[in-house]
Amino acid sequence: xxxxxxxxxxxxxxxxxxxxxxxxxxxxxxxxxxxxxxxxxxxxxxxxxxxxxxxxxxxxxxxxxxxxxxxxxxxxxxxxxxxxxxxxxxxxxxxxxxxxxxxxxxxxxxxxxxxxxxxxxxxxxxxxxxxxxxxxxxxxxxxxxxxxxxxxxxxxxxxxxxxxxxxxxxxxxxxxxxxxxxxxxxxxxxxxxxxxxxxxxxxxxxxxxxxxxxxxxxxxxxxxxxxxxxxxxxxxxxxxxxxxxxxxxxxxxxxxxxxxxx
Amino acid sequence: xxxxxxxxxxxxxxxxxxxxxxxxxxxxxxxxxxxxxxxxxxxxxxxxxxxxxxxxxxxxxxxxxxxxxxxxxxxxxxxxxxxxxxxxxxxxxxxxxxxxxxxxxxxxxxxxxxxxxxxxxxxxxxxxxxxxxxxxxxxxxxxxxxxxxxxxxxxxxxxxxxxxxxxxxxxxxxxxxxxxxxxxxxxxxxxxxxxxxxxxxxxxxxxxxxxxxxxxxxxx
Amino acid sequence: xxxxxxxxxxxxxxxxxxxxxxxxxxxxxxxxxxxxxxxxxxxxxxxxxxxxxxxxxxxxxxxxxxxx
Numbered sequence: 308x309x310x311x312x313x314x315x316x317x318x319x320x321x322x323x324x325x326x327x328x329x330x331x332x333x334x335x336x337x338x339x340x341x342x343x344x345x346x347x348x349x350x351x352x353x354x355x356x357x358x359x360x361x362x363x364x365x366x367x368x369x370x371x372x373x374x375x376x377x378x379x380x381x382x383x384x385x386x387x388x389x390x391x392x393x394x395x396x397x398x399x400x401x402x403x404x405x406x407x408x409x410x411x412x413x414x415x416x417x418x419x420x421x422x423x424x425x426x427x428x429x430x431x432x433x434x435x436x437x438x439x440x441x442x443x444x445x446x447x448x449x450x451x452x453x454x455x456x457x458x459x460x461x462x463x464x465x466x467x468x469x470x471x472x473x474x475x476x477x478x479x480x481x482x483x484x485x486x487x488x489x490x491x492x493x494x495x496x497x498x499x500x501x502x503x504x505x506x507x508x509x510x511x512x513x514x515x516x517x518x519x520x521x522x523x524x525x526x527x528x529x530x531x532x533x534x535x536x537x538x539x540x541x542x543x544x545x546x547x548x549x550x551x552x553x554x555x556x557x558x559x560x561x562x563x564x565x566x567x568x569x
Numbered sequence: 570x571x572x573x574x575x576x577x578x579x580x581x582x583x584x585x586x587x588x589x590x591x592x593x594x595x596x597x598x599x600x601x602x603x604x605x606x607x608x609x610x611x612x613x614x615x616x617x618x619x620x621x622x623x624x625x626x627x628x629x630x631x632x633x634x635x636x637x638x639x640x641x642x643x644x645x646x647x648x649x650x651x652x653x654x655x656x657x658x659x660x661x662x663x664x665x666x667x668x669x670x671x672x673x674x675x676x677x678x679x680x681x682x683x684x685x686x687x688x689x690x691x692x693x694x695x696x697x698x699x700x701x702x703x704x705x706x707x708x709x710x711x712x713x714x715x716x717x718x719x720x721x722x723x724x725x726x727x728x729x730x731x732x733x734x735x736x737x738x739x740x741x742x743x744x745x746x747x748x749x750x751x752x753x754x755x756x757x758x759x760x761x762x763x764x765x766x767x768x769x770x771x772x773x774x775x776x777x778x779x780x781x782x783x784x785x786x787x788x789x
Numbered sequence: 790x791x792x793x794x795x796x797x798x799x800x801x802x803x804x805x806x807x808x809x810x811x812x813x814x815x816x817x818x819x820x821x822x823x824x825x826x827x828x829x830x831x832x833x834x835x836x837x838x839x840x841x842x843x844x845x846x847x848x849x850x851x852x853x854x855x856x857x
Binding site for chain 1: 585586588589590591592593594595596598599600601602603604605607608610611612614615616618619620622623626627639
C-alpha cells in the first residue's frame with residue numbers, strides 16, 4: 308500500500324484550512340479566536356520587552372538591550388532611513404517599527420512549541436495592517452498635493468497621449484488594488500502555506516508512525532519528521548524575511564507618496 | 570478541494586463565511602478589529618515610550634562617542650605640545666651642558682695657566698733666594714777666609730823671612746804685594762792649585778781662582 | 790482526489806515567478822560579487838524585486854483557493 312493509496316483511501320486526512328480555525332469563545336463573525344489571544348499576548352510581550360530594554364538606557368548595553376537596539380536600529384536605519392530619506396523618515400519610524408516587531412513575533416509563534424500558530428496565517432490580521440499602510444500612504448499623498456493633485460500625480464510623466472488613459476487605469480489599479488492586495492496576501496500566503504507545509508510533514512509522519520501496520524512505512528516517518536525539522540528552520544527564515552518585506556514595501560509606498568513628483 | 574473541507578467543517582459544526590474554512594482568504598471580522606486594536610496599542614507604546622527612549626539613547630551615545638573623540642583629540646594635542654616642550658627643554662639643556670663644559674674647559678685652562686705662572690714665580694723666587702743665600706754665605710766665607718788666609722800667610726811669611734812684621738801697615742802692604750804677585754803669576758802661566766790646594770777649604774781650582782780674585786777685590 | 794487540479798495549476802503558475810526570483814537573486818549576487826560595497830544599496834532593491842515577482846505566485850496561490 309503506497310502512501311498515495313493511503314491518502315486516496317480516505318483514512319488519512321491531509322491538513323486543510325480547517326486547521327486554522329480555532330474559535331475559543333462563541334461562534335460567528337465576532338467569536339473570540341485563538342489568533343486573537345495570540346496577538347494580544349504578542350502585544351503584551353513586545354510592550355514589556357521594549358519598555359524594559361529601552362528604560363535601562365545604559366551607555367554600554369547589556370545582551371537584551373543590545374538585541375532590542377539592534378532590532379530598532381535595523382528598522383530605523385536599514386528600512387526607514389534608507390528608503391524614506393534623512394529628511395522625513397522620523398515620523399514613520401514608530402509605525403514601521405511596530406509593524407516589524409508585531410509581524411516578526413507573530414510569525415515566529417508558528418514554530419514556537421506549544422503555540423505553533425502563525426497569527427498572520429489568518430488573513431484578517433495582514434488585512435488590518437495593510438489597511439493602516441493603505442490609509443497612511445494615501446493620506447500623505449493627498450495632504451501633500453490635495454485630492455486633485457494627488458490623483459493627477461499618479462500619472463507617470465512622459466507617457467504618449469494615446470496610451471495615457473490605459474496607463475492611468477493601470478496606475479490606479481496598482482495604487483488602489485494591487486499594492487494593498489499583494490501586501491496583505493503575501494504575508495498571509497507565506498504564513499499559511501508555510502504552516503500548512505509543516506502540518507503536512509508532522510501529520511503525515513504521525514500517521515505513518517501510528518496508523519500503519521507496515522514497518523517500512525513506519526520507518527519512512529523518520530524522513531517525514533526530519534523534513535519537518537528542516538522545514539521549521541526554513542520557516543524561521545521565511546518568517547523573518549516576510550516581516551522585513553512587509554515593512555520594506557510599506558516604506559516604499561510611503562516614500563512614493565512623499566516624493567515631490569513622480 | 571472545497572467539498573471535503575466543507576464536509577469536515579460541517580461535521581465539526583463551525584463553518585461559515587467568517588471562519589475562513591472554505592475560503593481562507595475571507596477575513597474574520599472580529600480578527601480584523603482585534604488586529605487593528607492590537608496594532609494601535611502597540612503603536613502607542615512604541616511611539617510614546619520606546620522610540621523616543623531609543624532615539625535619546627542613540628543621541629546620547631553619539632554625543633558620548635563624539636565627546637570621547639574630542640577628548641581624545643584634546644589629549645593628543647596636549648601630548649604633542651608636551652612632547653615639543655620636552656624636546657625644547659632637552660635641546661636647551663644640551664646647549665646649557667655644552668656651554669658649561671666649554672666654560673669649565675676655559676676655566677680649567679685658566680687655572681692651569683695661573684698655576685703654572687705661580688709655580689714659575691715661586692720657582693724663581695726660590696732660586697733667587699737660594700742665590701742670595703749662596704752669595705751671602707760666600708761673602709761670609711770669603712770674609713772669614715781672608716782673615717784666616719791673611720793670618721796664615723803672614724805667619725808663613727814671617728816664619729820664612731824671619732822678620733817680625735808686627736807693624737800693621739807694613740804687614741798689610743806686604744800681603745797686598747804678595748797677593749798681587751800671586752794673581753799676576755796665576756794669570757800669566759800657572760794655576761794656584763798646587764801651592765795653596767792642601768790647606769785651602771775650597772779645593773776647586775776655579776773656585777780657588779775666584780776666591781783669590783774676590784779676596785783681592787775685597788781687599789782693595 | 791478532488792481539487793488536485795488546482796494544485797497542479799498553481800504549480801504551473803509558480804514556474805514563472807520561481808524563474809523570476811532566481812534571476813533577481815542571480816543579478817543581486819553578481820552585483821555584490823563585483824562590487825561588495827554596493828550591497829547596502831542593492832539589498833532593498835533585490836528584496837523589492839523579489840517581493841514583486843513573488844506577488845504573482847501569491848495571486849496564483851489565492852486563485853487556487855478561490856476558483857475551487
